[in-house]
Amino acid sequence: MPHDLEVLKESLVGLGTTKVAHLDGTLLAHMVNVYRGLERFGCPEHVMLAGLFHGVYGTHALQATGVFELQAGQREHVRALVGAPAERLVYNFCVMTYESLGRSMRNVLRKGGRPELQDRCTGALADVTLEDFRELLWVKLADLLAHIPQLPPETRDMVVADYGPFWQLVAEYLGPAAVSGWNDVLGDVLRIQPRRRLASGAGPH
Numbered sequence: 001m002p003h004d005l006e007v008l009k010e011s012l013v014g015l016g017t018t019k020v021a022h023l024d025g026t027l028l029a030h031m032v033n034v035y036r037g038l039e040r041f042g043c044p045e046h047v048m049l050a051g052l053f054h055g056v057y058g059t060h061a062l063q064a065t066g067v068f069e070l071q072a073g074q075r076e077h078v079r080a081l082v083g084a085p086a087e088r089l090v091y092n093f094c095v096m097t098y099e100s101l102g103r104s105m106r107n108v109l110r111k112g113g114r115p116e117l118q119d120r121c122t123g124a125l126a127d128v129t130l131e132d133f134r135e136l137l138w139v140k141l142a143d144l145l146a147h148i149p150q151l152p153p154e155t156r157d158m159v160v161a162d163y164g165p166f167w168q169l170v171a172e173y174l175g176p177a178a179v180s181g182w183n184d185v186l187g188d189v190l191r192i193q194p195r196r197r198l199a200s201g202a203g204p205h
Contacts, residue, residue: 003045003082005035008052011081015056027055030146037142041177043135043204049082050089051139057094089135092126095119101140104133105170137170138204141178145185157189164190177204 012028035052043051056078079087096117104115108130115133117126128136144167148156168190171182179192 033146034142046086047135049086053090
């Protein structure tokens with residue numbers, strides 16, 4: 001759906017995203033950075049919009065802060081702003097557990113493997129297709145790469161040591177655009193060298 005970024009940013013202000021500190025800025029500023037990252041990746045519009053709204057319902061990492069709680073009618077409101085495909089992606093991004101994200105990635109690397117994302121609110125498995133999962137990976141990769149430049153050097157080094165190999169694998173799975181984005185941000189410490197593509201689709205679509 002055609003969108004006006006400035007209008008959507010105003011809607012995010014109304015949802016409280018400027019009241020939440022996020023590293024050296026606000027959650028809204030981070031959301032816009034994720035949107036821009038997905039734009040550089042060449043992702044479809046609904047994936048970019050999901051990146052813009054990616055933390056609006058809270059996430060696994062934000063759940064302990066008590067900042068966001070999903071209110072009655074909120075999904076309908078967000079759906080009206082960004083469209084059903086983007087809102088569904090936002091919802092799954094917000095409720096998935098990070099453990100199930102890692103498990104699902106291992107699953108899809110096996111022939112015939114399917115994602116098994118767990119909803120942290122209900123404990124049930126989320127209804128996601130392989131393509132849904134790929135889109136979630138794009139958003140989460142853009143989220144990670146938007147975080148990295150804001151981190152102090154020692155924190156950045158710890159994040160790279162703890163999570164770098166997994167997300168390096170994700171970037172290779174997603175293809176050349178993801179690899180290029182990864183190398184732009186992290187090429188000085190964990191560069192991905194050209195090699196045979198992992199089994200996946202043909203980049204953003």
